[in-house]
Amino acid sequence: MDALDLARWQFGITTVYHFIFVPLTIGLAPLVAIMQTAWHRTGDERWLRLTKFFGKLLLINFAIGVATGIVQEFQFGMNWSEYSRFVGDVFGAPLAMEALAAFFVESTFLGLWIFGWDKLPKRIHLATIWAVAIATNLSAYFILAANSWMQHPVGAIFNEETGRAEMVDIGAVLSNVTLLAAFPHTIAAAFLTAGTFVAGIGAWWMVRSARRGDEATAQVYRRAVVLGTVTMLVSGVGVAASGDWQAKLMFDQQPMKMAAAEALCEGETGAAFSILTIGDLSNDCTGVRHVLTVPGLTSYLATGDFSAYLPGVEELQERSEVLYGEGVDYVPNLAVTYWSFRLMIGLGLGSAALAAAVLWLLRLRQVVDRTWFARLGLLAIPTPFLASSFGWIFTEMGRQPWVVVPNPNPSGVDGVWMLTATGVSTSVSAGTVLASMIGFTLLYALLAVVWFRLMVRYAAEGVAETEPDPSPEARRAAARDHDDDSSTPLSFAY
């Protein structure tokens, strides 16, 4: 493998790994904020117990998300310096904005939330977790603005003199239609992930408590199950709706990715959606055989019309050769795009359908003490994580061989495109990239084991008993003591 392949593997490994933790943080921070708000509004201790329980899981997860996120910002310059030179004028701005507008807020207010229990007034303490929740979602907006620009560059021109892409319209970059579709899709997927997490753990504990005859605790977890499944259902609809919009944009902006998603070698009118394909799906288009197809569905996904014509990869290859030059294979890896597309859709829709079934079953009240329901809850948890991973693998592998995909709109940006192969650092040797890849991978593997064990252990601990909320007079007295006497223990510390 040369430095290019290694740099691509490194980006793939570090990014997919980072994005295991990110969707959970993005979705769980608002859900914990909702739990704390419910406690604040109703005074119901059960919500406080859930807040602290899921809050601890959020913190364990947040740490590894932050730690692996630092690599993301640095590796553009380390492994992709030619890419950075070419796009920095445009691409750097959303990254800097993300740090200034979002990272500062989430890190600072998370510190306030962790250490501010009993120290800050309740209302302000509640505001800190909301600040974290909003900032994590805002950071997704900026990073998706950067990514969407790679998928569909707007608001920029190619400057022949400097040989780089230059920004001419920040408004266009931040309102890129690709971004407007990708943001709700990613956020909805994150809420689906967190909703499944909360509902799954809640279901397991609800059944366990009910079977022990501890009806009071089962009622605590029932709230988590309902909050989680409602979140799943709503976000499942959001994922599907935004995904449908994305497919139509993709057909306009990256027809090759659409064709690769279906492994459609030759153009077809009323292209079917295949559930399963046999054959080796190699890029030379021999031996691909679709079985189990839904007629016209791919055409419908791409255009909204079941009988529309979809160009195949061979035709698109020829079209690209005319536009961007010969000697380049413009077809992404068909096996990876085809299967990741299916797995993303199947796993995502599966989670949402499950949520609908669970809500219906809960109404019947027959599942609250069934062990199969507890097992189902735990089994459901990984599903949306996998769907997110496959979604990113699909969208990033599907844009190959481009790192910046040409904008096909003739009135749009001109000349702003880059092949992945030309974006790699020229001054970094393959051995160096290999060394860092091995280093990151080994460390990440170790951290994944610790993360998983911590999450399982803290989930298995369940909600803690809480002390009754002190009367307002007692709180004021405690606050006075706090000012006078510095020996009051920290209630929530490292």
Added chain:
Amino acid sequence: MELATVWFVLIAVLWTGYLLLEGFDFGVGMLLPVLGRKDRERRVLINSIGPVWDGNEVWLLTAGGATFAAFPEWYASMFSGFYLALFLILLALIVRVVAFEWRGKIDDDRWRSWADRALIVGSWVPAVLWGVAFGNLVRGVHLDADHQYVGTFWDLLNPFALLGGATTALIFLTHGAVFLALKTDGDVRRRAGDLAQRLAVVTLVVAGTFAVWAQVAYSVPWTWAATAVAALALVALVVTTRARREGRAFVASAVAIVAAVVLIFGSMYPDVMPAIDPANSLTVQNASSTDYTLTIMTWVAVVLTPVVLLYQGWTYWVFRKRLTVEQIPAPTGLTFDRV
């Protein structure tokens, strides 16, 4: 002042924020085995920066993002050129972040000692390597005509840069000790004060030597002012730590760091990444983004940076009290059957 120069100054400001704030975090982590003899004392150290270390680290991410946005060529040449050094820094920062958050999650002595090792190594490595990196930026590196780094990793370990690494490590150690003397009470405060007093003398000698070497060999006349301020601040640090004036000592170490950043960036200007062959240097001009991008980013920075300072300042105000071992509760982590 033209925009590219404004951004050069802004990036220096972001680095100042980072080194000033994360500097004492590093110092606290580096001093963990020295000042934290029992677990409760180590937890006093860790909790003294507990609410703020993550926010402090974002100054680095912002400096990185701002360099990418404002000086793409600088970002590209520096990050690919200092590859292995940055790789080591990243590994260190990763283990440091998770060690902070996960240390207290398992109630087990062996686990805690692993987390402590991660905190110590994770603080020492960047504390030294940032100094090495800045030393090389001041001294100049091997760039070719395309601004590609053509030196090796070993070229970065020259005597001047290594002295730079020793300088940052010592400044952060002293800064951290002074911070702990200011933020804790009891035994930890006393030991931190004693240590700060001794460290201040060594720092004065080493950092002073580095500053004068940088000034004489690689800088321009006006930065003599920064060198003088740094030297005065280091002398003041020796005096104030001896007198146990903790607040003033913290101001002195902070001023020394600010002056050091001014010296480093002042000596580089108008280059952002000086080359050994000056014709190949990356300058404020040839490394910068377009005026359009710089204008947008200026507005973003001008509006948001004061807000950041405001709420970060508020955090320091909320957690302004000195910490003592008495305030540290029994471990709240869970036990594992086997860890």
